[in-house]
Every structure is written in C-alpha cells, then in structure tokens.
Amino acid sequence: MIVREIRVRRALTRSGLPDIDYALNPYIGCSHGCIYCYARLYTDKKEVKERWGEVVLVKINLIELLRREASRIRGVVGVGTVTDPYQPIESEYGLTRESLKVLLRRGVRVSIQTKSGLVTRDKDILVEHRGLVDVGFTITTLDEEMARWLEPGAPPPSERVRALEELSSAGVRTWLFYGPVIPGINDGDEVVEELVGLAASTGSILYYDSLHVKPFMLAPEHPLREAALSTRGYGWRRFWERLVEKCRKMGVKCREGFTGDAVPVKRTGLMKWVGSSG
Ligand code: SF4
Structure with a gap:
C-alpha cells in the first residue's frame, strides 16, 4: 500500500446528491479495493485512479480547514462519499474521528457510510450526538469468500454485522446498503433473506441498488465483465x-438507491443518498 500525505484547499465540497449538502472525504483512494467501486x-x-486500492492520499490539513468551514455551513455532511472513511489508515491518522468532533460539536448533521467495524471506535461521539448522525453499512453478501473476492481489502461481512448491531443497540440510527446487486453473484434468495433479516433485527432502513455498468467493468480481463454484460436483459423489476x-x-x-441507470431518488429524513462508497 502506498500512502502519501497531501495538502488540500478545502475540506468540504458541495454535493449535488439528494439529502446531502456537503461531502467530506478525509482520504483520496480506498484500500478496500472493491472490484466494482465507482469511486x-x-x-x-x-x-490513485490507475492503481485503485493500492494508493491512498491523506488530506493532512483537513481538520484545520474543517474548523473554519464548519461554522459557515448549514445542512447534512456525507462522510465517505468516494472513499471509506474507516479504511485501515484511519486508525493511524484519525481524520474521520476528528472531523466528527468538529462537525457534531457545532451541531452539523452527519451521515456516514462504511464497510468497517472501526466505526465503533467512535461510538462515544456517535452516541453523544445520536440525534445528528446516522451510520450506514454496505453489505453486499454475508458469504465471506464471495466478499473477499468482491471487496478484497475490506473487513469481512461478519465484522460489519457486529458493528451494525453494536451501534444500533447503542441507539445510533443505522441503515444497510445492499448494493451493488450483481446478477448471478449476490442476487439470490438467500442473500435477500439474510440482509432483510439483518435490517429487521437492527431496525435499519434497507437501501438497495443495482450494478451500474461502467466502461472499466467491460475490459476483457475484468472479473465482473460477464455480470456487467448480463445486466441489460436482467429482470430487475421482478427482483425489486x-x-x-x-x-x-x-x-x-x-x-x-437509484432509479434507472443513475438517477437518484429523493430521500426524506436524515438518511443520505448512497452511492458506491463505503
Ligand atoms: S466501494 Fe467503498 S469501500 Fe469499496 S473501494 Fe470503493 S470507496 Fe472503498
């Protein structure tokens, strides 16, 4: 893994996504390296783009910028829209934790998306500000082997399930993101049954989203090429x-999560738009 520290000009970027006004991504790139990642x-x-999953840039001046910017904004900040804010490097730099402190202590609403149990490290802050925050976990399958293939650098689904249960039991609002749903890979009855059951037992909203085919998936050597090609004639309606x-x-x-190919659905409440990250 290559890690480089960089300085940036802004901590927050405007988001055009429904229910999210600003995006905060402490890192550029993501060592989880999911094979379907659109980020x-x-x-x-x-x-970062060419070696996705192998190079992570750390925004080393993020917190000083955020302290200035946070006092001037209103609305919801989506944490981890194009990176996982709790990927392993976070345990070293703590930028997500510090960002949460800055935002939540100023009363800014925050929506987090992750695939990592590291988020429970920040349970103290999340519980203290539970009225301002929600946490979403992306779980595409509960099959550990398949998850290792789809999301080679990400924590196993069992870790995500434990974290989801822990935060939900602590009174933090949680949601589960079942996406992307990939034809012939993670669209079986068993997966549906398990994920809906998990959402039920944790009182989480379930967001679902189909695979959005991107040119990189159609490269001859890409492991999802066949699945990507099969999305066109797939019976999405029946599946949904x-x-x-x-x-x-x-x-x-x-x-x-989306309608059609990439048209976001307006959501209500605190829950944010969910894309490919986390
Ligand atoms: S899908 Fe999310 S967790 Fe996976 S590599 Fe992309 S940003 Fe990271």
Whole structure:
C-alpha cells in the first residue's frame, strides 16, 4: 500500500446528491479495493485512479480547514462519499474521528457510510450526538469468500454485522446498503433473506441498488465483465418486487438507491443518498 500525505484547499465540497449538502472525504483512494467501486471515476489523481486500492492520499490539513468551514455551513455532511472513511489508515491518522468532533460539536448533521467495524471506535461521539448522525453499512453478501473476492481489502461481512448491531443497540440510527446487486453473484434468495433479516433485527432502513455498468467493468480481463454484460436483459423489476415484498413482510423500510441507470431518488429524513462508497 502506498500512502502519501497531501495538502488540500478545502475540506468540504458541495454535493449535488439528494439529502446531502456537503461531502467530506478525509482520504483520496480506498484500500478496500472493491472490484466494482465507482469511486475511482471521481478522482483526478492519476496514480490513485490507475492503481485503485493500492494508493491512498491523506488530506493532512483537513481538520484545520474543517474548523473554519464548519461554522459557515448549514445542512447534512456525507462522510465517505468516494472513499471509506474507516479504511485501515484511519486508525493511524484519525481524520474521520476528528472531523466528527468538529462537525457534531457545532451541531452539523452527519451521515456516514462504511464497510468497517472501526466505526465503533467512535461510538462515544456517535452516541453523544445520536440525534445528528446516522451510520450506514454496505453489505453486499454475508458469504465471506464471495466478499473477499468482491471487496478484497475490506473487513469481512461478519465484522460489519457486529458493528451494525453494536451501534444500533447503542441507539445510533443505522441503515444497510445492499448494493451493488450483481446478477448471478449476490442476487439470490438467500442473500435477500439474510440482509432483510439483518435490517429487521437492527431496525435499519434497507437501501438497495443495482450494478451500474461502467466502461472499466467491460475490459476483457475484468472479473465482473460477464455480470456487467448480463445486466441489460436482467429482470430487475421482478427482483425489486421480490425484495420489497420481503421487506414488507418483515416490517423493514426499504428504499431504492437509484432509479434507472443513475438517477437518484429523493430521500426524506436524515438518511443520505448512497452511492458506491463505503
Ligand atoms: S466501494 Fe467503498 S469501500 Fe469499496 S473501494 Fe470503493 S470507496 Fe472503498
């Protein structure tokens, strides 16, 4: 893993995403290296883009900038829109933790998305400000082997489940992101059953989202090429109906992440738009 410290000009960027006014990404790049990750498309750092999962840039002056910017904003800050804010490097730099302190102590609402149990390290802050924060966990499958293939550098699903349960039990608002749903890979009845069950037992909203095919997935050697090609004729409608019906039966609030190819659905409440990250 290559780690470089960089200085940036701004901590927060305006977000055009529904229910999210600003994005905060303490790192550029993400060592979780998910094979489907769209976030690589949203950086202009060539090295990070070309070696996605292997290079992480640390915004070393983030906190001093955020202290100035946070007092001037109103709205919701999405933490981890194009990187996982709790990827391993966070245990060394603590930029996400410090950012939460700055934002929440100023009364700024925050929505976090992650695949890591490291978020429970910050339970003290999250619980103290539970009215201002929600935490979402991306879980694409509970099968550890498949998760290792899809998300090679990310913590196993079991760790995410434990963290979700811990935060939910502590009274923090939680949600579960089932996405991307990839035809023939993680769209089976068993996955649906398990994830809806997990959302039910933790009182989490379930967001779901299909795989959005991007050119990099169509490269001849890309492991998702076949699945990506099969999305076009896939029976998405039937799949969603099955999922929504399961949610209804189990009393789970269920929301679509996108409509069509990439059109965001307006959400209500504190929950944020969820994209590819975390
Ligand atoms: S999908 Fe999220 S966790 Fe995975 S590499 Fe991309 S930003 Fe990181």
